[in-house]
Amino acid sequence: MTKYFQALPRLMKAFAKNPVTFVNSVNGVSSSCDARNFAKSLSNSVKGDSNSELSAENPLWSYFQNHKEGRGIWKWEHYFDVYHRHFARFIGEKVNVLEIGIYSGGSLEMWRSYFGDKCHVFGVDIENACKVYENSDISISIGDQSDRSFWTTFKNGTDGIDILIDDGGDGLEHQQITLEEMLPYIRPGGVYLCEDVHGRFNRFAAFAAGLVSELNDINFFRPGDSSVSEFQSIAHSIHFYPYVVVIEKHRVPPAALRAIRHGTEWQPFLGNHWVVPPELQINR
Numbered sequence: 001m002t003k004y005f006q007a008l009p010r011l012m013k014a015f016a017k018n019p020v021t022f023v024n025s026v027n028g029v030s031s032s033c034d035a036r037n038f039a040k041s042l043s044n045s046v047k048g049d050s051n052s053e054l055s056a057e058n059p060l061w062s063y064f065q066n067h068k069e070g071r072g073i074w075k076w077e078h079y080f081d082v083y084h085r086h087f088a089r090f091i092g093e094k095v096n097v098l099e100i101g102i103y104s105g106g107s108l109e110m111w112r113s114y115f116g117d118k119c120h121v122f123g124v125d126i127e128n129a130c131k132v133y134e135n136s137d138i139s140i141s142i143g144d145q146s147d148r149s150f151w152t153t154f155k156n157g158t159d160g161i162d163i164l165i166d167d168g169g170d171g172l173e174h175q176q177i178t179l180e181e182m183l184p185y186i187r188p189g190g191v192y193l194c195e196d197v198h199g200r201f202n203r204f205a206a207f208a209a210g211l212v213s214e215l216n217d218i219n220f221f222r223p224g225d226s227s228v229s230e231f232q233s234i235a236h237s238i239h240f241y242p243y244v245v246v247i248e249k250h251r252v253p254p255a256a257l258r259a260i261r262h263g264t265e266w267q268p269f270l271g272n273h274w275v276v277p278p279e280l281q282i283n284r
């Protein structure tokens with residue numbers, strides 16, 4: 001019970017900061033509860049195979065499978081499908097890859113092997129011991145990812161990041177601050193991936209769901225206005241997987257988001273305009 005009361009000051013602060021956003025967010029709470037009940041009601045008679053999405057055609061998975069000795073790599077196995085899905089197009093390209101959370105150094109070598117000789121890997125960890133993994137292809141920065149001034153220094157020392165993998169601390173302050181500081185810094189067309197978003201009602205997942213809401217922003221009250229928000233011009237898509245959130249950035253920002261009719265034959269019942277559902281009749 002105490003934990004619910006502890007949330008009250010945080011909620012009051014959010015209300016004071018932006019009452020309209022707060023009320024609109026609270027409106028979504030009943031839908032979250034419905035989603036929970038729906039998910040609980042489901043059953044699946046098809047029995048699973050833990051590696052069904054993974055094959056030898058995924059070079060990262062093969063690398064991991066064959067990596068029995070040397071510097072340690074510690075990953076959830078289903079992440080390998082997610083990585084390859086979002087990272088494959090960068091193989092062989094001149095990319096800057098940043099992994100937060102080095103631990104025993106093996107994953108830094110894995111990224112370099114996967115992306116190829118033209119790639120440079122940046123590693124960040126809070127532990128000084130990780131500095132030993134530095135070489136001409138791998139740069140190491142020691143610092144706390146929840147410290148905004150650390151990121152300012154980091155950004156001053158690099159010329160852009162194409163792929164960010166956050167495998168560092170699992171706290172909200174680690175993951176949210178890293179996203180806030182680094183998403184704008186990732187180059188157009190780049191990918192941000194955060195691991196270990198664990199548990200129902202995870203607050204970082206809620207933060208990312210808030211970004212999904214921004215991605216869906218639309219202004220029904222200015223007919224013909226198909227302009228995109230700043231966020232829509234930056235974020236191409238947001239993907240959720242078990243324990244992973246991925247944001248892909250636009251290579252080129254869209255000028256507009258438009259629904260276009262092609263054809264000459266139409267049913268009469270919708271007329272020329274889509275009727276705005278009442279729940280969407282809220283201010284931006």
Ligand SMILES: C[S@@+](CC[C@H](N)C(=O)[O-])C[C@H]1O[C@@H](n2cnc3c(N)ncnc32)[C@H](O)[C@@H]1O
Nearest residue numbers: 073074101102103107125126144145167168169
């Ligand atoms: C799960 S391990 C990383 C595993 C590694 N990427 C791998 O694949 O084998 C998490 C790492 O995050 C680091 N870490 C924890 N809190 C951090 C923070 N606040 N800032 C930077 N690194 C942090 C830890 O020191 C640890 O090395």
